Amino acid sequence: MDSMDPKALLLFAKVVECSGISNAARTLSVPKATISRAISRLEASLGTRLLERTSRQMRLTESGETIYSYCQRIAEEIEEAKAAVGSIQGVTRGKLRLASPLTFGRSLLSPALPKFLARYPELHIELELTNRRVDPVEENFDVVIRLGPLADTSLIAKKLGVVEFAPCASPAYLKAKTKPKHPHDLARHAIIDFFGGAERHNWIFSRSGEKVEAEVVPSFDVNDPIVRRDAAVAGLGVALLPLFLVREEIENGQLQVILPQWQSTRTNGIYALYPNRRSLSLKSRVFLAFLEEEMPSRLAGELLPETPIPAERR
Known part of the structure; x- marks a missing residue:
């Protein structure tokens, strides 16, 4: 077998990514x-x-799928080599692929990214907002943000903070209703x-070591926290909401935290996940350092327990 041309491998990878030779040629400005x-x-x-290849479509053979997985690694190594050279020259550059849950990405990550990009103007960010469970190894992401309990033992997890919840109306x-004074009143x-x-x-609350389980029955059952927040603002009932999502509504009086003397035991850890199959790239390191620097202040400003929860407005 003759030696393989690395440039041909990269061209092959681009053809696969662009779903065809014509698209790849246009993207690279190279003749078909x-x-x-x-x-x-x-x-x-x-x-x-x-x-x-046919006149209408292109598909990978079994051998093509195998070679493509190696081509992706080669392209990644080249990108990291460029970034490493940039770091020697005092410049952080390259493409940083990120994935984040929708609500966290819109409410906390997105407002922080302009500051990060201003600090590292030669970095290119590719951000996917999705609530599906992203695998950073299989899907070639540099960093994945995940909320809640973690089950991945093959990934490195860096905890960035905790999302606290509170009942709001x-x-x-x-x-129009009698304000609840005890969690059992939520029934x-x-x-x-x-x-x-x-x-x-059951919604579980604690106060001075006392723990109470309040049985509640949903009148509106929806898997999107922004829709739940908007429903609460519209007066449809009591919602147990992430505090980072309702700061503005609490400040402008659209929502009130009820049962302020009780604390909900519902929490979600915020984690940055990344593969441990290789040393962490410079671009990932600076991004993780930025998150560790930025998230605590943003979460503290989002009415976490260290910040007093506003009392019900009169």
Whole structure:
């Protein structure tokens, strides 16, 4: 087998990423014939077909899928080599691929990114906001933000903070109802939460070492916290909401924290996950350092327990 041309491997990877030679040629501003010849030579050197091409579509052969996984690694190593050289020159550069849950990404990460990019102007960020469970190794992400308990033992996890929850309702709703003074009073209120189809649920509260389970029944069951917040603002009932998501609504009087003397035991840890299969790249290190620097102050400003929760507005 003849030696493989590294440039041909990178061209092959670009063809796969662009779903075709024509698209890759346009992206790279390279003649189609150049890419076609490079892939033909690569297939000849390997002694196997990598692509099944027709006039309408292209698909990877089994050999093509195997080679493509290696091409991705090569492209990544080249990117990291460029970033390493940049670090020697005092410049952090390259593409930083991030994934984050939708609500966290919109409410906390997105407002912080302009400051990060101003600090590292030669970094290019590719951010995917999604609530699916992203695998940074399989999907080639540098850093993945995840909330809640972690089950991945193959990943390194850096804890960035904790999301606290509190029951909230609108002044209009509370004016029409008797304000709850004890968690058990919630049984008589309209409840907004994500119950996943359950007919009832327990909200757990603590106060001075005392723990109380309040059985509640949902009147509005939805898996999006922003929709739950908006429903509470609209006066549809009491919602147990992440405090970082309702700071503005509490400050402007659209929502009130009820049962302020009780603390909900519901919390979500915020973690930055990254693969441990190789040493952490400079671009990932500076981003993680930025999150460690930025998130505590942002979360503290978002009414975490260290900041007094506003009393109900009169």
